[in-house]
Amino acid sequence: MTRMKxxxxxxxGLLIAVALILSYVESIVPFFFTVPGIKMGLPNIAIVFxxxxxxxxxxxxxxxxxxxxxxxxxxxxxxxxxSLAGACVSLCVMSLLRKWDKFSCAAVSVAGAxxxxxxxxxxxxxxxxxxxxxxxxPALCVSAVVTGLCIGLVSSLLVKRVRIDLD
Amino acid sequence: xxxxxxxxxxxxLITSVLIIAAVIFAVSAGTKRQGAVAVVTIGGTEQxxxxxxxxxxxxxxxxxxTNTLVIADGKAGIIEASCPDxxxxxxxxxxxxxxxxVCLPNKTIxxxxxxxxGDLDAVVG
Numbered sequence: 001m002t003r004m005k006x007x008x009x010x011x012x013g014l015l016i017a018v019a020l021i022l023s024y025v026e027s028i029v030p031f032f033f034t035v036p037g038i039k040m041g042l043p044n045i046a047i048v049f050x051x052x053x054x055x056x057x058x059x060x061x062x063x064x065x066x067x068x069x070x071x072x073x074x075x076x077x078x079x080x081x082x083s084l085a086g087a088c089v090s091l092c093v094m095s096l097l098r099k100w101d102k103f104s105c106a107a108v109s110v111a112g113a114x115x116x117x118x119x120x121x122x123x124x125x126x127x128x129x130x131x132x133x134x135x136x137x138p139a140l141c142v143s144a145v146v147t148g149l150c151i152g153l154v155s156s157l158l159v160k161r162v163r164i165d166l167d
Numbered sequence: 168x169x170x171x172x173x174x175x176x177x178x179x180l181i182t183s184v185l186i187i188a189a190v191i192f193a194v195s196a197g198t199k200r201q202g203a204v205a206v207v208t209i210g211g212t213e214q215x216x217x218x219x220x221x222x223x224x225x226x227x228x229x230x231x232x233t234n235t236l237v238i239a240d241g242k243a244g245i246i247e248a249s250c251p252d253x254x255x256x257x258x259x260x261x262x263x264x265x266x267x268x269v270c271l272p273n274k275t276i277x278x279x280x281x282x283x284x285g286d287l288d289a290v291v292g
Contacts, residue, residue, distance in 0.1 A: 078271065078272075102176045103176050103177055103180060104174060104176075104177050106177065107174075107176065107177035107180050107181065110177075110180065110181055110184070111180060111184075114184050124269070124271065127271060127274070128211070128269055128271065128274055128276055129210070129211035129274075130208060130211070130276055130278075132265070132267040132269075132276060132278050133267065133269055134191065134195075135191070135195040135265055135266070135267065137188065137191050138188040138189065138191045138192035138195070139188075141184055141185070141187065141188035141191075142185065142188055144184075145181055145184055145185060149181075
């Protein structure tokens with residue numbers, strides 16, 4: 001029992017560390033087009049992996065803890081609100097789609113990426129008290145499809161090849 | 168064929184996302200009109216309206232939170248900002264109806280609005 005618990009703690013810690021490193025890599029690699037907010041979504045590799053390997057609860061833990069630590073390390077209150085909203089919404093959608101079991105890992109990741117952007121646009125609309133930024137959504141959606149697909153393919157390879165036994 | 172069958176749901180999902188994006192884009196991509204104005208909103212209240220056909224340079228905001236808005240050649244753009252990330256500066260120039268530049272740190276939005284009654288190309292009937 002304690003052995004399993006130790007394994008679980010180690011696994012979660014490992015996944016959070018990976019997600020944090022990917023967040024850092026993402027923050028130093030410039031990936032900037034004319035629309036702000038376009039990102040690769042690298043940390044989502046760890047989240048999707050967690051979702052498929054240890055389930056929705058585990059992925060939620062990894063994702064939320066990552067958001068908190070990233071805000072403490074590199075962020076401020078506004079960026080925290082943005083990433084928390086994005087993380088929660090995309091996590092909910094990805095868990096539901098995974099449970100529904102009609103889509104591949106890559107499509108689940110795409111849906112997560114798109115909804116991540118939608119949530120962030122919604123928060124931005126509240127912050128600036130105006131709906132005009134909805135017009136950024138098309139560009140963000142297209143980029144989310146592309147990046148989400150890449151991230152999803154990487155994740156599905158990892159899910160297939162990395163073996164984890166918690167027993 | 169096998170590929171399409173296997174990933175039917177995935178393809179449907181991605182296509183629908185792209186279609187929704189295209190629809191929003193189509194709605195937002197209004198045509199460029201004469202008499203368009205740049206509307207400056209700070210903190211949710213409208214501050215000023217600047218016609219795009221007159222060149223101008225204005226410093227928006229006060230104290231430490233400022234953005235310098237320049238209107239030239241019928242386009243509006245922010246060339247200088249007090250914020251650390253300069254996202255608004257990188258957004259370039261805007262001139263079409265519905266386009267906007269947003270500076271989150273300074274809570275400033277520049278939106279293009281066009282189309283007063285006098286701007287119609289033609290009235291039929």
